Structures are given as C-alpha cells and as structure tokens.
Amino acid sequence: MTTKLSEFSLPLKLTFLIFSMVLNCMGIVILQLSEAKITYDKLGFLESFKDLPIAFISLFAVNFISKTGTKNSLILALTIVGICSLILPFVEVFWFYKLWFAIIGTCFAIGKICVFGMIRNNISDEKSLAKTMNSVEASFMIGIFVVNTGFGWLISSRFSEFWKFGFLSISVLSGIAIFLFSRLQISEPVKTDQGSVFKEVSGMINPLLLTFLAVIFSIVFVEQSFNSWLPSFYKNHLKVNSFFALQASSFLALFSYIGRIITANIIQRFSLSKYYISCLALIILVVITIIGIQYIDADDSRALLFLFPVIGLFLSPLYPVINSKMIAKIDKSKANLFTSLIVIFSSLGSSVSSIVMAVLFGNQMLNFYSVYILCAVSLIFIISLIYFRFADQKI
Template sequence: MTDNKNRILFSLLLTYFVFAILLNSVGIVILQVINSYGVTKESAAILEGFKDLPIAAVSFLFAAYLPRLGYRNAMMLGCALVAATSAMMPLIPAFWMSKLMFLFVGIAFGLIKVSLYSSVGLISDTPQKHASLLNIIEGTFMVGVLSGYWIFGAFIDGDDPASLSWLNVYWVLLALIAANFVILWRTPFSNPVNEQVSSRIEEFMDMLKLAYRPLVLVFIISAFLYVLIEQGIGTWLPTFNNEVLNLPADMSVQATSIFAACLAIGRLSAGFLMRKVNWYLMLNICLVAMGILVVISMPLANQMHPGGDSGWAHAPLAAFVFPLIGLFMAPIYPAINSIMLTSLPKVQHSAMTGLIVIFSALGGTTGSIITGVVFGKFDGQTAFYFSLIPIGLILVSLYFFRKGTLKIQQSCV
C-alpha cells in the first residue's frame, strides 16, 4: 500500500472509531435517561429511531451524489454537525436534547458510512483485500464501541443513578471529533466520479434499480436481519445487566464492553480467516454458535437475586457468558457486505453502500424497538430469546445469497 493509501486508511479508521463511540452510546444513554430523567423503557427505545432513521433517509437521498460532493468533504461535514450537538448535550440536560443529538449523529453517519465504504474500493485492488480491509475497519469500529463503554462508564456515578455527571463525557467526545476533523482536512482523497455525464435523477434511479436485482434483495434481507440482532442486543444489554443481573449502573455499562470486545476480536480475526476459510461455511458455523449461546446463557440469568454483593468478583456468570455471542456474530456483517460490493463495479459502490446503510439503519431501529417493547412488557430473558428467530432466518437467506453469488462467478468464467 502506498503512503497516500495508508494515510487514507488511517483517516477512515479514526473516523469510524470516533463515530463508533457516538452511535453505540445509545444503549448507555437509554439506561441513563431512564435513571436521570425518569423516562419509560418504551419511550427511551425511540432514541434508536432518532439515530437510525436519519441514517436511512440521508443514505437514501444523497448516497448517489456523494462522489460529486467528495468523500472527504462529506465526512468533514458529518464531524462538524456532531461537534455542535456534542457541545450542547451537557449544556441542555433534557430528554429532547438526547433525541436531537442522536438525530444529528444519524445524519452525520449517513454521510460518513457511505463515504467510508466507497473509499475502501479506492485503496483495495482485489476482492480478498477488500474483504480483509472491511473486516479490519469494522473491527476498529468495535474497538471504538469497546472504548466508549469505558469512557462513558468513567463519568457515570454508580452510587447515584440520577446524577447528571455522565453528560460531561461529551466534552471529551468533542475533543476527539475536532481532532478527527483536522486529520480528515489534512488527508488528500480521490473520488471515482463516472466519466459519463448523467443527471442527479439518473444517479438516484440507478441506486433504486440495484434493489430490484434478486441477489441484492436477498442481501438486503440478510443485512437487515443481522443488524436487527446486533442492535437489539447491544442497545439493551446495559439495561439487561442493570435490571436483570442487578449490576450497578456503571458496571452495567462497563460489562457491556465484553460484547464489544468480542465483536472487535471476531472482526479483526475474520480479516485473516476470510482469506483461508470458505465464507459460507464460516458464517453458518457462527450462526449456529450464536443460537447455542442464547440457549445456554439465558437460563443463567434466572439464577440472579437482588441484593447481592456488587463488584467484578461477585458478578454473575451470565454477565460474562452471553456477551461471547459477539465473537460469532462479528464476521457476518462485513463478510456479506464485502461479497456484495465486490460483485459490482466500483462506480456502483456508493449507490450499493447507500442501500446497505438504509436497510442496516431500518434493521437497527426495528431490533431496538422490538427488544425494548418485549423487555418492558415481559422481561430481559424473553427479549433476548427472540433473537433466535432472526438467527434462523439468516441461515435461510444466506443459502440463497450463496446461490446468487455462485451464478455471478460462473457467468464471469
């Protein structure tokens, strides 16, 4: 990789790292607005929608145009939007401000993810390198998620759940975003704009036409179901740790970092394994292992009783076993994204990434709301047992996804 490609990769990794902290803080913020503002679980679950629906809307409306705007410019614009709302969070301690903050985070990430995924094609020469880089980038994203749980946990008062001290974390995040903006500004990018003259309406319609391809439809279903599972678990795991496993609020957030760490390890490892192991076999093994972990770990949560000793030495076994699902969940999303993107010309990567982001965002919102409603109406164990349904559906969708990719490979021979 040339020096300029390395600089681009570093700027992409840093951007994804910073936004990983912000995006995946929604589960932490849900726990804190319940404690600090007295919000119900059903009302707090809407924060996921304030984050994900703008991601889908921005990707839908602007993905086809981003090569013209410039990938770097789009990412810098996203950083500027989030910097403004991060500064407002500690100054205006209210639930509506939390909604506004995630609204702007969603808008910004819609710009950033499309730009970032499209930029991977500029610095990778083969499908194998593309899959490897995408897993490394997604692994870095999970390192950011992992860091976020500990950064937020350091500002949460475990002895006073209603304390607003957690809002001071946004000053730290503001500094990170500002540094990220400067590094993007100093990194030169190139953009693959189609040489043929086409109108913006034509570019937009080309993106919509992609969704009608049978392989793309199967892929969209697979991506939607995967994100439904990941966001449902990731968003509500802090509340599960707090209310079901009876961990203090700060420990509940920090214990969720095990899930993020497993996702990070799984994705970084998959960056190397994908070069040697057949992706279809690997993903099927991962899905079966996910189902087994759900069935094993949920009964362990039933053994908990309130009033026990707090502290890591006395933490329940379920707090350590269930998050291991992240190890097996990790390779699925980057793998199917890479396989889909590398089956298309690079000029279509921006439009395809727009579809990926749209349906990932819709899946995330759906998963969080379903999990939150079931959690509120029944209990945490029942909410997480529901993940077995989409796990089974992904097994089916991957079968048809593989058939579609094999047809493309045979037609190219």
Template sequence: MSRTRIIVAMAACYFLFAILLNSVGTVILQSIQTFAVSKGQAATLEGFKDLPIAIVSFLVASFIPRIGYKVALLAALCVVAVVAVLTPSIGHFWAIKLLFAAIGSAFAIVKVSVYALIGQVTSDAKQHSSLLNTIEGIFMVGVLSGYWVFAAFIDGESGSMAWLQVYYLLAALIALTMLVVWLAPINKPAQSTNTPLAQDFVMMLKLAAQPLVLVFVLSAFLYVLIEQGVGSWLPTFNNEILHLPVTVSVQLTSLFAASLALGRLLAGQILKFIPWYVFLNCCLLGMAVLIVLTLPLTQNVAPQAVSSIFSAPLAAYLMPLIGLLMAPIYPLINSVMLSSLAKAQHAAMTGLIVVFSALGGTTGSIITGLVFEYFSGQHAFYGALLPIAGVAVCLFFFKRRAELQQAAQNQNVVGAQ
C-alpha cells in the same frame, strides 16, 4: 504515504462514530434513570439514530461523489460537533434525541464515503475484504472504548446529569478527527458531468431490484436487528435482570464489543481454511446454542454486592460472548456483495447497505425494548433466535444467487473470447 493517510482518516472517522453510535445502550439506561422515561420511550433513541441514517443515506448516496468525500466527511463531523457541545447545557431528553438524529445523519454520510474510498484505495477483492475487515475491526475497538469512556463520567447517583459532560470530550475528539480528514489527500472522484443527479438516484433503485442485492439487504437487515437488539439493551439487562450497578453494567457490556472486535480479527484467519458459507452457518448455530444455554442462568438471580466486573455472576460474562460468533457475518457479506460490483456502483450499494442496516437496527432495538418492558429481559433476548434462523435462510439464497451470477459472468467472458 498518501494511501496510508487516507486509511488513517477513514479509521479515525469510524473509531469516533463507533463511540457515538454505540453509546445508545448506555444512554438508554441513563435516560431511564436521569429523565425518568419509560423503556418504550428510551427505545425510540434507536429510531432517532437509525432512521436519519436510512433517510440520509438513501437521499445523498448518489450526491456525495459529486461534492467529494473530503467535503462530505468534514461537513458531517462539523454538524455533530456543534450538537455535542450544546447537549450538556440543554440537559433534556429531547436534546438527546436531537443529538442521535445528528449522529445518525452524519454517519450515513461517513459510511457511504468510507466504503466508497475503500474501493478507491484497493485494487482487488482480497485487498478490499482485508481493508474492510480492518476498518470494521477498528469500529469495534471504538465501540469497546466508548463503554469505558461513558462509564468514567457516570457517578452512579440516580438522576445525576454529570454523565452529559462526556460530550465535551467527544466534541474535542471530533475536532481532532476533522483535522486528520483535512490533512488526508482525499481527491474528488471522477464524475461524469453529463449524468443528471436524478438518473444516479434511479440507478441506485434499479440496483436494489437485482435478486442478489435483495437477498443481501435482507440478510444485512436481520443481522443488524440482532446486533442492535442485544447491544442496545445489554446494559439495561445487566442492571435490571442481573442486579448489577450501572457502572459495572456498562463496563461489562464492553465485553460484547470486545468479542465483536476479536471475532472479526480472527475471522480473517479462519476464512483462509474454511469456506465462508460453512463458517457463517457455524457462527449462527453457535449463537443460538449460546442463547439457549446462557439465558436460563439469568433466571431469579438474587441481588448481591457487586463492586467491580470481577465479582459479577457468570451469566454476565457469557451473554456478551455472542458477539464473538456474530462478528464475521456483517463485514463478510458486505465484502462479497461490494466485490461483485463495479467500483462506480460502490457508493450506491453502500447507500442501500446503510438504509437496511439502519432499519434493522431500529426494528431490533424497539422490539427488544417493548418485549423487555411488557414481558421480561429473558423473553427479549430469546427473541433473537427468530432472526438468527432468518439470516440462515437468507444466506442459503444469497450463496445460490452469488454462484449463479458468477457462473453467468464466466460464461460471458468465455463468449467474448
């Protein structure tokens, strides 16, 4: 029962932050229309979200176990609740930047805490991978829900700020999540009082210097670059390239989140029969093929009366399906990496994961936004082919390093016997 309540608390936090974090694509589109900012200015929202994630996770990953995961989660949720309540009354673009900075800072704490807690409530690599995929799947369900929550507050009138009222609802959800976390029996982890905080920080830096970890974080960086580049700009792509209404553009983007959620759920079953390396390379190849076949369909699309998602052109349904193929990559490489480390290193490793994921997300969104503004939406999405190739190369070296490390560990075990 205690384990279940902890898992529910982790899932609630992840579900909530999925809505908050992945609303950035919708908010970019709404900011362009409401606050009359350029695409380049709107793209900075990704930076205000991701850079605090990188900075905070890097600084506090080693500190969080000292104060306890429950205290850390409650503090993070409280900060976001306060800013969410203030945002609609301020009603300026700088308030949106402040909100995403708060969301990013809080998520850094939440992700480090949740990933470390997964290691505490699981006993082996199989359980770890299963629970991590479940939590990440719940995250994608939250992303999917978020598009429809925000769409319900968009009235379609250019310049209207009515959509900001959604943050009052989200503040109420944050309060509910705080209650769930408060009731969960999350114990403070055992921590050696003789280890200085500075030494814990140095250990995290040393961890980053390991060859296997270096290849892994580069893989994570490139993956998130693709996911955020597509996810953050898909609503704008639907609106400006496919000429769909704002509400329909946002609702159709939910197919991207649904594809990610479904892909992660299916991956758990497929991986029972196919080696992870072969499976992920098939996914990368499928992503590239889908981009090459879909984007030509978006050229010179004539504006037409579209009143719902059911009357949208074919291309609007095909592009989000890339999520089905990219879905298994991130949780799988995370699980392989974390499972190879001692549980005491999970918080530090998660800090590195969050840092490089955040940097990848910011880079992907800004590059996509700039290419979108100065060239075209098609050029922006064709650009995803480069990091897809980069992930394929990184996975090759990641597999080799993982096999070498496993062989070395086996040799040490034999020698000890």
C-alpha cells in the same frame, strides 16, 4: 491493500471510532434517562430518531457526496458531529436528544458512504476487501468498548451528575480526524452522469441484492439488541449496578473487536461463505447454552454476564464479511449508491430492533430475551443460506 489506502487507514479507523461512540452511546442514554423516569416507550422510539434519518438521507447523500467530494463531505460530517457533541452537555430537555440523534444519524449516513467508497475504489479483490473492512470496522467495536467503559467510570464516580461532559472527548477526536483528513490527498471516485437516484436503484434490483439486504437488516437487528439494550438487561434482569452493567456489556464490544481482528488476519485462508456460516452456527450454540442455563439452572445466573459477551466473537465478523462479498461484485461507479442501500437497511434493522426491545422491556418480558435472540439468529441463518444460493449471480 494499496499504498494509498494504507496512508489514510488511520483517519478511516478514527472516523469509525467516532461514529461508533456517538451512535452506541444510546445504551448509556437509555440507562440514564430511564433512571430519570423517562418511560421505555419513549426511549424505544428514541432510536428511530437516529435510524430513520439515516435511512431517509442515504439515497440523497449519494448526489451530495458526488458534488461535494468524498473528503470534503466526510470532513463536514465530522465537523457537525464535533459541534453537536460540544453542545449536548449543556442541554437538559428530552426533545434535544431526539434532534441530536437525528443530526448524528444524518452525519453517519454521509460518513459511512464516504468510507466505504474510499475502500471500494482502492481494492477490488473479494478477500482483500473482507480483510480491510474487518480491520476498519474493528475500530467501530473499540468505540463501543471505549464509550461504555469511559461513561461507566464517570457514572460510578462522585462526578456522576456530569456524565454528559464525556461527550467533549468526542469533539476532540473529531477535531483530530478532521486535521488528519485535511492533510491527505485522496483520489475521488470516477464521476459519471447520474440520472434519477430511484432509477439507478431500480436498475440494480435482483434476487441476490434483495436477499443480501434482508441479511443486512437481520444482522443489524440482532446487533442492536445487544449494543443498546444489553446494559439495561443486565441491570433490570440480572440485578447488577449501572457501572457493572456498562462494563459487562463493554466486554461484548471487546470480544467483537477481537472477532473482527482475528477475521481480518485469517479470512484469506478460508472460503468467505463457509467462514460466515460457521460463525452463525457458533452463535446459535452459545445462545442455546444461555437458554439452557436460564431455564435449567437459574434465570438470573451470573454465568450469563460472561456468556453474552462471547457472542461478539462470532457475531461481529458477519456484517463486514457479507458486505465485502457483495460489494466486490459492484462496479466502482455504483459503490456509493450501493453503500447507501446498506446504510438504509442497516438503520431500519436497528430501529425495528429497538422498538421490539422496548416492547419486551416495557412489558417485563425479559425472560424471553435470549429466546428472542435465538429466533432472530435462526432467521439470519435461513436467509443467508438463500443468499449464498444466489451468490454466483452478477449485479
């Protein structure tokens, strides 16, 4: 890690913490609005209002960031997030949630491209990239833990009707992040003459990149099955109250944070590919154990409450490890464009996952939740093996 990176590591982590909170409050919104008699069909498509703008805006955000500057673009995104979080508690209509998530998704697309661009332009070594990305992305998991724990306590208190006022804390954090960035002098990426965005993308396409994007899509597909829907699974299938559902699922985020912190500290001792495959194998082992408990012991066993969070230990390192392995191969001048592709396929994976989960919940097929997870993880395993076969290629 360079000295320059160490100087702005705090605002980078705080940025990911903020975006994590606004993106992963989806589970809380789904839980609360379902009690307000909003159907799961509508709630399932609510995720798309967040993810599709992320996918749509990402490619065009590259030129915007290039013209505006990385720091200014990131400050603008954080400002909009802060204002939106300030307004949300005072609006009651369902359509505003769609608009709110669409705006948040757009800001996240800009923010993530800026953060990844800053990291790539300061680090070139593959394992150092993996260490840094795991460290920064660990704060993303803390955001999930904080938002579930904080809102969980608020929802279970005598002030539960004011649960939306928890978003005011996000406005405060946004203000702090903006202040920290405004005081920093950040070297911007080297500007190059850019042609058509689509022409630039077509020039990058090869089997390695396509396989990588399929892996990214699949990883986020699985992650979203937990992050947004696990609280509702706990409440509807395991019959626990709203508070415990949110607290139990927040432990998934805590374990995920631990998984990324451990990875950041030990990854330089291992082969990235072997470490990644080992994590996948352990996820499959845990999920098979869960299925065994469901179908042999009891379908609503309380042991499931404690086993699902353990998956976070092994699932959380996959995304930053595979990203760092690939982004190290990318020329610095193409880092923002490459990150936009990561953001697009991540958002598509999230959106498709939520729609599938809405079908499972809407049709009372929660018995197949763990089987669905096992099939998805097995697919990641197969695609990842294909990816590592191509991994020696250059982009």
